[in-house]
């Protein structure tokens with residue numbers, strides 16, 4: 384995401400008693416009943432990869448309402464997320480793309496090893512041990528280092544997950560029935576207080592009303608696609624508001640495992656730069672171009688950087704933001720006219736102590752706050768190029 388979505392956007396909803404009651408009847412109880420039916424039909428002893436071996440019926444509420452990231456109560460949540468991600472991301476292709484522009488280091492094995500280390504876990508280990516039981520001499524740590532071996536490993540895990548996820552789907556795979564048609568979708572969407580798509584920071588996600596009936600102009604997207612991670616198909620934390628274009632045309636089933644985790648200084652790290660450098664250039668509407676260095680958001684983490692690079696390409700951020708250079712040019716002109724001296728004088732004349740944020744809002748239409756990033760289109764662009772310079 385271009386804008387960091389705080390991990391607590393759903394807290395308001397989760398702490399709302401009336402919502403919880405509704406969610407219990409419409410979702411939790413039904414999933415529990417699915418679980419029990421599934422358990423009855425397969426029996427606990429049906430193979431090592433039976434979902435009922437990994438989670439109990441008492442874990443269901445936590446899976447649906449708790450954290451799907453680093454959940455300390457149920458380690459399987461994390462293991463499942465890592466295992467599916469390991470198998471489903473075309474990591475080798477992403478690395479090849481990434482290396483075309485940034486090639487340090489250049490050796491594939493460096494990336495492949497990092498990836499395996501980051502996603503290796505108990506559940507994945509069990510699947511691999513099972514896949515290689517007829518070939519116990521095979522060293523996974525060696526096979527992982529080549530393109531062929533890596534893809535071979537991924538294919539084996541994917542094959543295993545197919546059956547496993549089909550079973551998981553029988554318990555959790557009811558988004559349309561329970562959430563969309565169950566009347567919970569709009570409530571979840573609005574309770575996040577995000578009104579501008581965090582992926583593009585351009586389109587509103589607010590509803591409008593016709594004869595009292597709400598029409599929603601946004602998608603409640605599954606951060607982890609429900610077709611690939613059916614365990615999270617109904618998990619509140621997996622729901623992120625997104626504009627239709629970003630969700631349906633661009634993201635679809637793609638996985639960006641690291642984007643949700645980018646916190647800390649993300650919103651303060653400058654990603655936009657421009658070529659406007661002097662007054663004449665500004666007045667002449669020169670061809671100065673907005674460019675985006677999203678790589679810097681990843682810090683030292685190479686896997687994050689690769690996700691970010693792939694994200695920027697997927698969402699056509701360079702191409703889409705090229706159309707906003709006129710706005711930046713206009714705001715830069717304002718900035719050169721309403722300079723610090725002018726504003727000092729202005730404050731004096733107003734006989735009031737105006738805060739910098741108020742002044743920014745007054746002149747540019749943006750105040751530079753964290754909240755604004757989630758609620759005003761193009762706020763990241765303006766904050767980076769106009770306010771924080």
Ligand SMILES: [Zn+2]
Nearest residue numbers: 580583626629
């Ligand atoms: Zn969008």
